Amino acid sequence: MDFQLSDDQRALRSGMRDLLGAVFGPGRLRAAVERDGVLDRSLWRELGAAGFFALRLPEDAGGVGLGLPEAVLLFEETGRALLPGPLVATHLAAGRVEGAAEGEAVVTAVDADLPVAHLAEADAVLVGAEPLAGEPLTGEALRAFVAAARPVRSMDPLTPLHRAPAGTAAAAGRVSAAEGSRAASERTRADTRRAPAATERTPAHAGRFHCEATLLTAAEQLGSAVRTTEAAVQHAGSRQQFGSPIGSFQAVKHLCADMLARTEPARAAVYAAAVTGDPVEIAAAKLLADEAAVRNARDCLQIHGGMGFTWEADVHLHLKRAWIRAASWLSGAGAEELLAADLGAAGRLRRSSTAYGRRAPEAGGGG
Amino acid sequence: MDLAYTEAEEEFRGRLREWLAAVLPGLTAKPPPDDWPARRAYDTTWQRMLYDAGYAGLHWPVDAGGQGATPTQHLIFLEETERAGAPYVGANFVGLLHAGPTIAAEGTAGQRARWLPPVLRGEEIWCQGFSEPDAGSDLAALRTRAVRDGDDYVVTGQKIWTSHAEVADWCELLVRTDPDAPKHRGISWLAMPMDAPGITVRPLRTLAGSTEFAEVFLDEVRVPASCRVGAENDGWRVTMVTLSFERGTAFVGEVVACRRTLEALADEARRTGRWDDPVLRRRLGRLNAQFRALWRLTQANVSESQRTGGVPGVGGSVFKLRYSGLRQELCEAAAEVLGAADAFDLDRDEVLDRLSSLSYTIAAGTSQIQRDIVAERILGLPKGR
Ligand SMILES: Cc1cc2nc3c(=O)[nH]c(=O)nc-3n(C[C@H](O)[C@H](O)[C@H](O)COP(=O)(O)OP(=O)(O)OC[C@H]3O[C@@H](n4cnc5c(N)ncnc54)[C@H](O)[C@@H]3O)c2cc1C
Numbered sequence: 021m022d023f024q025l026s027d028d029q030r031a032l033r034s035g036m037r038d039l040l041g042a043v044f045g046p047g048r049l050r051a052a053v054e055r056d057g058v059l060d061r062s063l064w065r066e067l068g069a070a071g072f073f074a075l076r077l078p079e080d081a082g083g084v085g086l087g088l089p090e091a092v093l094l095f096e097e098t099g100r101a102l103l104p105g106p107l108v109a110t111h112l113a114a115g116r117v118e119g120a121a122e123g124e125a126v127v128t129a130v131d132a133d134l135p136v137a138h139l140a141e142a143d144a145v146l147v148g149a150e151p152l153a154g155e156p157l158t159g160e161a162l163r164a165f166v167a168a169a170r171p172v173r174s175m176d177p178l179t180p181l182h183r184a185p186a187g188t189a190a191a192a193g194r195v196s197a198a199e200g201s202r203a204a205s206e207r208t209r210a211d212t213r214r215a216p217a218a219t220e221r222t223p224a225h226a227g228r229f230h231c232e233a234t235l236l237t238a239a240e241q242l243g244s245a246v247r248t249t250e251a252a253v254q255h256a257g258s259r260q261q262f263g264s265p266i267g268s269f270q271a272v273k274h275l276c277a278d279m280l281a282r283t284e285p286a287r288a289a290v291y292a293a294a295v296t297g298d299p300v301e302i303a304a305a306k307l308l309a310d311e312a313a314v315r316n317a318r319d320c321l322q323i324h325g326g327m328g329f330t331w332e333a334d335v336h337l338h339l340k341r342a343w344i345r346a347a348s349w350l351s352g353a354g355a356e357e358l359l360a361a362d363l364g365a366a367g368r369l370r371r372s373s374t375a376y377g378r379r380a381p382e383a384g385g386g387g
Numbered sequence: 388m389d390l391a392y393t394e395a396e397e398e399f400r401g402r403l404r405e406w407l408a409a410v411l412p413g414l415t416a417k418p419p420p421d422d423w424p425a426r427r428a429y430d431t432t433w434q435r436m437l438y439d440a441g442y443a444g445l446h447w448p449v450d451a452g453g454q455g456a457t458p459t460q461h462l463i464f465l466e467e468t469e470r471a472g473a474p475y476v477g478a479n480f481v482g483l484l485h486a487g488p489t490i491a492a493e494g495t496a497g498q499r500a501r502w503l504p505p506v507l508r509g510e511e512i513w514c515q516g517f518s519e520p521d522a523g524s525d526l527a528a529l530r531t532r533a534v535r536d537g538d539d540y541v542v543t544g545q546k547i548w549t550s551h552a553e554v555a556d557w558c559e560l561l562v563r564t565d566p567d568a569p570k571h572r573g574i575s576w577l578a579m580p581m582d583a584p585g586i587t588v589r590p591l592r593t594l595a596g597s598t599e600f601a602e603v604f605l606d607e608v609r610v611p612a613s614c615r616v617g618a619e620n621d622g623w624r625v626t627m628v629t630l631s632f633e634r635g636t637a638f639v640g641e642v643v644a645c646r647r648t649l650e651a652l653a654d655e656a657r658r659t660g661r662w663d664d665p666v667l668r669r670r671l672g673r674l675n676a677q678f679r680a681l682w683r684l685t686q687a688n689v690s691e692s693q694r695t696g697g698v699p700g701v702g703g704s705v706f707k708l709r710y711s712g713l714r715q716e717l718c719e720a721a722a723e724v725l726g727a728a729d730a731f732d733l734d735r736d737e738v739l740d741r742l743s744s745l746s747y748t749i750a751a752g753t754s755q756i757q758r759d760i761v762a763e764r765i766l767g768l769p770k771g772r
Pocket residue numbers: 270514515516517518520522523524525547548549550551599600746749750751752753754755756
């Protein structure tokens with residue numbers, strides 16, 4: 021066991037940070053905000069050229085041939101940099117939707133009843149319970165979909181939103197809290213000694229697309245949580261009141277310490293989930309990363325005082341984005357139900373067959 | 388990032404599991420909390436069994452009498468012993484986790500040879516005499532005086548909250564050897580024999596009803612100068628070595644135990660029907676995420692120390708801060724699963740756990756002090772009010 025980044029992984033992450041620093045610095049971020057999040061297509065292509073979307077395609081298919089752990093490191097960086105766009109959906113569509121891998125196409129996805137992001141500029145929309153198995157909406161169908169959708173005045177200036185036409189949300193097939201809770205209480209009454217086949221109820225969430233979308237979104241949340249911690253510490257160390265840096269006051273100092281204490285377990289959870297690909301571990305990663313992103317952004321805002329309440333400071337961009345991501349793919353309620361269903365003898369019965377992808381041959385972890 | 392254990396690590400785990408399966412059924416029943424002689428015997432017997440099987444001081448360096456195992460093997464050891472329900476380190480805690488490692492790191496060859504083997508063999512028990520009535524979080528304010536007289540120090544003062552003092556053979560004692568120096572610079576670290584004349588131990592009852600710690604009064608106790616580890620007045624630095632051990636690895640087994648408890652709570656709630664309450668269910672689900680993450684964080688910390696080959700660093704403070712709070716939340720959830728009919732019954736382990744857990748945010752550095760450490764030493768914020 022060696023649960024540390026390899027040298028290659030470190031290099032990949034710092035390469036991504038450098039790239040984003042060069043192509044999406046503070047000026048480009050502000051320009052994106054003033055454009056209401058409308059995407060910069062040349063930037064999208066630059067990401068494509070750098071291999072961001074094709075990262076996990078095999079090399080003989082023109083990809084980079086890397087895996088989920090590496091993808092997670094890159095999405096951590098995009099979350100940190102507040103890079104706008106349907107990055108997760110386009111990354112997952114690479115190799116399935118023409119132009120996605122190269123950054124020529126912008127691909128968004130319908131995710132339950134959440135309004136659809138960047139719909140107006142999308143070249144394809146993923147729909148359905150297992151979106152990559154079916155056909156994405158393109159061409160005429162896409163135009164009809166967009167025409168029927170209603171724009172929402174989005175709270176997040178970096179994420180334009182549209183309400184999908186009625187009927188499409190149901191087809192998106194994410195596990196809702198209600199559904200998850202039904203699943204969990206069915207197991208309550210289920211006789212745990214019954215054959216596994218009889219108690220089986222694979223959560224819709226366990227599908228590959230939703231699992232990966234959930235994990236990559238969690239990675240973005242992690243990056244945002246890391247960034248708001250840094251920003252808070254930086255401000256606390258430089259802003260003076262009562263003749264001292266505010267970071268020397270314990271009330272402020274302890275907020276910062278708690279930010280780190282939320283971030284580091286979330287990081288361990290996200291990285292581990294990327295290695296195992298286990299749906300329950302992914303749910304844990306999302307839950308903790310959502311909490312770290314949202315609460316760290318709020319604490320960062322508080323530490324910035326009046327400046328934190330301005331349009332000019334970046335912290336509101338982190339908070340608004342974190343709120344939207346927290347509602348994406350797997351909500352807190354859904355994650356908690358999944359994690360509850362995993363517990364105890366009933367959880368162990370169900371476990372063996374819901375895992376998808378490779379399972380690390382690991383005996384550890386007390387379960 | 389590789390979460391898979393190597394073949395050698397799995398082999399180690401397999402041998403350990405076999406050994407545990409063979410010896411654990413033969414253990415006598417756990418003694419009651421207030422029977423200290425029996426507790427000592429129980430804990431030292433277990434330590435002796437570990438020693439005979441080659442598992443004592445697993446991760447200690449070979450020249451300190453240890454097995455020189457890797458941090459990962461040590462992690463596997465802590466995980467497997469906990470999963471198998473093996474005895475907790477108990478009264479051996481200070482010897483194995485604080486005093487021993489300090490002596491291994493800072494002691495002379497003679498001091499290592501004198502003190503380490505009896506700890507590993509389960510023959511001698513240590514306690515920790517750091518805190519004083521007026522020196523808790525502000526440990527460096529300690530006032531217990533040690534005055535040099537020939538080959539001895541003459542020690543006078545009072546220690547408090549000393550766990551296992553009733554059964555200890557030795558005390559790792561912090562004393563003030565230079566009252567005129569700045570407070571961190573006048574402290575020395577002594578190994579004090581607990582049978583020396585002038586020591587009075589007065590047990591203190593905890594809120595759980597048992598006597599886990601004591602007041603220790605020192606009245607002109609003579610401690611040979613050869614029992615000082617490290618240079619005179621260098622005790623603060625020597626102590627910091629100890630504390631980083633305490634915060635780094637002390638909770639691995641407990642995270643495994645918490646995960647087992649959580650599984651058991653879910654089964655219990657399903658049996659009683661409380662599982663139908665979505666608020667309780669989701670609360671347990673959230674704790675599942677938290678403890679899974681703590682386990683992964685432990686693996687990350689262990690991997691890091693394996694790479695750097697160093698002692699656990701300040702990162703242990705992040706872990707301790709998070710763990711101690713979550714352990715308390717787990718105990719609250721357990722009380723809810725038990726329900727009013729059982730939640731106040733001291734014969735239930737969960738009820739005793741709930742009471743014990745109240746100390747976790749206080750002992751070994753309070754959560755407020757941990758936050759100071761995280762903010763100042765990891766995040767680099769200025770010291771201040
Ligand atoms: C079960 C148990 C076992 C123990 N075993 C041992 C042992 O074997 N040997 C030993 O030496 N000690 C032992 N201790 C003592 C333990 O280390 C101290 O209790 C602890 O360090 C706190 O010191 P205190 O009790 O004096 O509280 P105080 O330091 O008086 O703290 C009281 C409150 O004030 C807060 N506070 C204090 N200073 C600050 C600050 N600068 N900023 C913000 N808040 C602050 C604390 O967080 C706490 O909430 C044990 C304690 C317990 C509970």
